[in-house]
Amino acid sequence: xxxxxxxxxxxxxxxxxxxxxxxxxxxxxxxxxxxxxxxxxxxxxxxxxxxxxxxxxxxxxxxxxxxxxxxxxxxxxxxxxxxxxxxxxxxxxxxxxxxxxxxxxxxxxxxxxxxxxxxxxxxxxxxxxxxxxxxxxxxxxxxxxxxxxxxxxxxxxxxxxxxxxxxxxxxxxxxxxxxxxxxxxxxxxxxxxxxxxxxxxxxxxxxxxxxxxxxxxxxxxxxxxxxxxxxxxxxxxxxxxxxxxxxxxxxxxxxxxxxxxxxxxxxxxxxxxxxxxxxxxxxxxxxxxxxxxxxxxxxxxxxxxxxxxxxxxxxxxxxxxxxx
Numbered sequence: 248x249x250x251x252x253x254x255x256x257x258x259x260x261x262x263x264x265x266x267x268x269x270x271x272x273x274x275x276x277x278x279x280x281x282x283x284x285x286x287x288x289x290x291x292x293x294x295x296x297x298x299x300x301x302x303x304x305x306x307x308x309x310x311x312x313x314x315x316x317x318x319x320x321x322x323x324x325x326x327x328x329x330x331x332x333x334x335x336x337x338x339x340x341x342x343x344x345x346x347x348x349x350x351x352x353x354x355x356x357x358x359x360x361x362x363x364x365x366x367x368x369x370x371x372x373x374x375x376x377x378x379x380x381x382x383x384x385x386x387x388x389x390x391x392x393x394x395x396x397x398x399x400x401x402x403x404x405x406x407x408x409x410x411x412x413x414x415x416x417x418x419x420x421x422x423x424x425x426x427x428x429x430x431x432x433x434x435x436x437x438x439x440x441x442x443x444x445x446x447x448x449x450x451x452x453x454x455x456x457x458x459x460x461x462x463x464x465x466x467x468x469x470x471x472x473x474x475x476x477x478x479x480x481x482x483x484x485x486x487x488x489x490x491x492x493x494x495x496x497x498x499x500x501x502x503x504x505x506x507x508x509x510x511x512x513x514x515x516x517x518x519x520x521x522x523x524x525x526x527x528x529x530x531x532x533x534x535x536x537x538x539x540x541x542x543x544x545x546x547x548x549x550x551x552x553x554x555x556x557x558x559x560x561x562x563x564x565x566x567x568x569x570x571x
Contacts, residue, residue, distance in 0.1 A: 254279045254426070255287040255389045257331065257380075259295050260308035264315045265449035267434040267442030270490050273319050274432075276393060286326040287387055287553060288316065293331050293338070294380070297362075297373045313542055315453060318532035329549035331383065336557040340382035341375070343564060347411045348378055357400055365445060381405040384423055386557040391426040399425055416567040420560075432490055437466045439483050450487070452525065453532055463518045468510045477504040477513075484510065488517045491524050 256276050258268070280286050292309050299305050309330060321328060331337055353359070356377050363369045384392055384405050394402050402425045409420040433441060436448025443449070450462045466484050471477060479485040479501040489497045504513070535541060565571035 253285050253287070253387060253389050254391050254393065255289075255384055255387055256393050257289045257291040257294075257383055258312065259291045260305065260312045261295055261298060262308065262444045263449075263454065264312065264452040265442055265444070266452060266487065266490070267436070267449065269319065269452055270432040270434050272393075273316070277320050279393070280322060280326045285556075287389075287556075288321065288326055288328050289331045289334075289383070289553070290329070291331050291383070294376060297370060297376060298367055310542065313546065314532050314535055317535055317545070318453070318528045320528075323545045323549060327549045327552045329546055329553045333546065333550040334386070334553050334557055336386055336554070336561045337379065337382050339561060340386055340564060341379040343568060343570075344381055344385075344408050344412065345375060345378050347415055348375075348408055349411070352404060352407060353377060356404065377401055377404040378408065381408045385409055385420045386560050387553070388421040388556070388560060389423045390421065392423050393426045399427060419563050419567045434490065435483050435486050437462055437483070439467050450521070453529060456522070459521065460518055463521065464514050466514060466517075471510075473509045473511075474507040476507050477510070479504040482513075484513045484517055488513070488520060491520050 254276075256272065258272065264273075276286075276288065290309055290312050292305065295305060295308070299308065313328065316328060317323070353374060356374075359369075359374055359376065362373060367373060380401055381404060384402075385408075392402055392405075402423065406422050409422045412420055413422075436442035436446055437450065438446065438448040440446050440448060451458060454462070466487070468482070468484070477485075479489075482504060485500065485504055488500060492500065500516075562571065
């Protein structure tokens with residue numbers, strides 16, 4: 248089996264992108280664009296159906312997330328960008344994989360239990376989510392999958408299903424390896440927990456000035472006095488602010504905290520840094536919105552490229568299973 252260096256990552260269109268998405272996933276993924284033999288980045292709109300069942304909302308969220316990707320620097324000439332639902336092979340392979348998926352393996356999936364605990368309806372789709380995720384990856388003969396440590400179990404399930412399929416039908420699918428980066432940022436939210444739409448503690452990447460300002464000014468602080476020394480290691484404002492800075496700038500800012508920088512001033516500094524950082528991306532996004540047909544052309548081109556690769560995998564799978 249010929250193996251080429253390919254990287255894949257997907258993101259659900261479940262709401263406005265925030266700083267946690269950017270520093271935890273998008274920025275690291277940008278580093279792989281152009282380095283791997285090929286890179287695939289897809290909008291996981293089929294997965295989104297487990298939580299979003301308003302068609303108008305889903306259409307808008309899909310469009311927004313593609314605009315966000317492009318505005319952040321993804322070059323469609325160097326990386327393949329597409330909607331998951333535009334590639335019918337995803338659902339076909341998911342069904343075939345489900346016929347060799349042990350129930351016990353899916354029952355042990357932590358994400359299903361966590362989502363149900365958060366109030367998401369325990370549908371069959373939510374339960375078999377890891378099988379579709381496995382299909383998303385295995386279709387493209389992916390070697391490396393960038394994952395956060397909290398997503399590693401999903402990739403382990405993907406590996407288990409690929410091995411199970413290969414043991415059943417012969418060596419057909421590439422067994423992917425996790426690419427867990429220790430330097431991937433864990434971005435705290437405005438309440439100090441990990442930034443997540445589920446917790447309502449995000450700072451939007453492309454929100455209005457007023458929304459961004461409100462989010463930053465609401466960051467939690469301790470009860471230290473205005474001019475008391477602050478500990479940058481435990482201060483949520485600093486932990487977010489440092490993500491934008493060089494080592495020299497971080498040290499200088501940390502010194503200001505230790506000298507008694509008031510929290511109100513610290514938030515204003517963060518707001519200014521954030522607005523300066525995001526200005527080029529926000530401008531680019533506005534320009535992209537005005538380019539009639541550009542989004543559709545980009546996604547159609549990406550789907551065509553993805554179909555060529557995924558189709559070859561499905562041909563092997565069909566032959567292996569006797570469907571062809």
